[in-house]
Amino acid sequence: MENLLRPLIVIGGSVVLTLVIGWTTDLLLRKADQRHHETPLWGLLRRGRIPYQLVLCAAFLRATYDEAQLLEQYRTTIGRALTLVLIGATAWLVIRIAAAVVETSYSRYARVHRDPARVRRVRTQVTLIMRVVSAIVGVVAAAAMLLTFPAMRAAGASLLASAGLLGIVAGIAAQSTLSNLFAGLQIAFGDMVRLGDVVVVEGEWGTVDEITLTFLTVRTWDERRITMPVSYFTAKPFENWSRGGAQMTGTVFLHVDHAAPLPAMREKLRDILRECPAWDGRHYDLTVTDSTPSTMEVRALVTAKDPDDLWTVRVTVREQLVRWLTETHPYALPRVNTADAVLPPTHPRPDAHLPRPTRSRVHEPPRSAGR
Numbered sequence: 001m002e003n004l005l006r007p008l009i010v011i012g013g014s015v016v017l018t019l020v021i022g023w024t025t026d027l028l029l030r031k032a033d034q035r036h037h038e039t040p041l042w043g044l045l046r047r048g049r050i051p052y053q054l055v056l057c058a059a060f061l062r063a064t065y066d067e068a069q070l071l072e073q074y075r076t077t078i079g080r081a082l083t084l085v086l087i088g089a090t091a092w093l094v095i096r097i098a099a100a101v102v103e104t105s106y107s108r109y110a111r112v113h114r115d116p117a118r119v120r121r122v123r124t125q126v127t128l129i130m131r132v133v134s135a136i137v138g139v140v141a142a143a144a145m146l147l148t149f150p151a152m153r154a155a156g157a158s159l160l161a162s163a164g165l166l167g168i169v170a171g172i173a174a175q176s177t178l179s180n181l182f183a184g185l186q187i188a189f190g191d192m193v194r195l196g197d198v199v200v201v202e203g204e205w206g207t208v209d210e211i212t213l214t215f216l217t218v219r220t221w222d223e224r225r226i227t228m229p230v231s232y233f234t235a236k237p238f239e240n241w242s243r244g245g246a247q248m249t250g251t252v253f254l255h256v257d258h259a260a261p262l263p264a265m266r267e268k269l270r271d272i273l274r275e276c277p278a279w280d281g282r283h284y285d286l287t288v289t290d291s292t293p294s295t296m297e298v299r300a301l302v303t304a305k306d307p308d309d310l311w312t313v314r315v316t317v318r319e320q321l322v323r324w325l326t327e328t329h330p331y332a333l334p335r336v337n338t339a340d341a342v343l344p345p346t347h348p349r350p351d352a353h354l355p356r357p358t359r360s361r362v363h364e365p366p367r368s369a370g371r
Helices: 002-035 041-068 072-112 116-147 150-154 156-161 163-173 175-190 231-235 262-274 307-328
Strands: 198-201 204-211 215-220 225-229 248-256 279-291 296-304
Touching: 002 041, 041 072, 072 116, 116 204, 204 225, 225 231, 248 307, 262 279, 262 296, 262 307, 279 307, 296 307
Parallel strands: none
Antiparallel strands: 198 204, 204 215, 215 225, 248 296, 279 296
């Protein structure tokens, strides 16, 4: 009877104690979250309740397993397995806590500062910092797991002795990876490009969707994803439309006839922009930029608060101006003249001194009276 009750009491007590402590902690975090609405820290900490309970359960079982006297022949294996679970759960919990603290700091910064560019810069830095922290914690946890095995501890001296040679070999083999790693840190803290920036790379226009330590993803206007190494942005020039503010100026070119009513077109452009919500109201203009023998080029200048709104304004102006010209001034559209050229009256015809040819008539025989 003792052999049956002892394992039940030890294992069951550990599980019950874990559930009670976990439920109490979660209740306290929930109340703190309801009491402090100004910070999301307590609500974010609740995301770590699963690794927190794993840590408690593994710690209790590891401390009391010897008292259970269960499966004595596998005591070492079970103890090592519980240690591995404890190390992994602890690393998981540390990452969740770090993510909660960093996310809370970013939320507080985003509420205080209203500049979108600065907020995106901090968001980029926070994302990369979390990736670095996760990588460091994961490496430390993996090393701690390996050291639980006696064979790994015996090989530790030889590994440390050859650390210098291995570091040189790894540095040469991973030269491109290391360059991307340092380029990612340079992008994060050098404020070259941020999450949400509108960029043009390799002729493609898009928005920066993801930044890691090794690659950067650009989401194009047609929902494609372009993945590029971060070293590209430190070695080659690219366009960043969000640097120094997102507001932009755009152009719309039209080819019209020389007789097009330019003052009326300017008034119509003003009316179109006043009815377009995407126009920011800063500036507009309509000028003739070029002329050909058959048409003249008219440029409409418009402004918007960001590239997306600028695209909307440009297509709206182009569509409505062409429609207005078609309905009210069709003569202003480009035409191809096919009429004969009329010479000025002061210039005589080149062949005026030549006699004009006469046409000869063919005399028909007189018709008979009967017909």
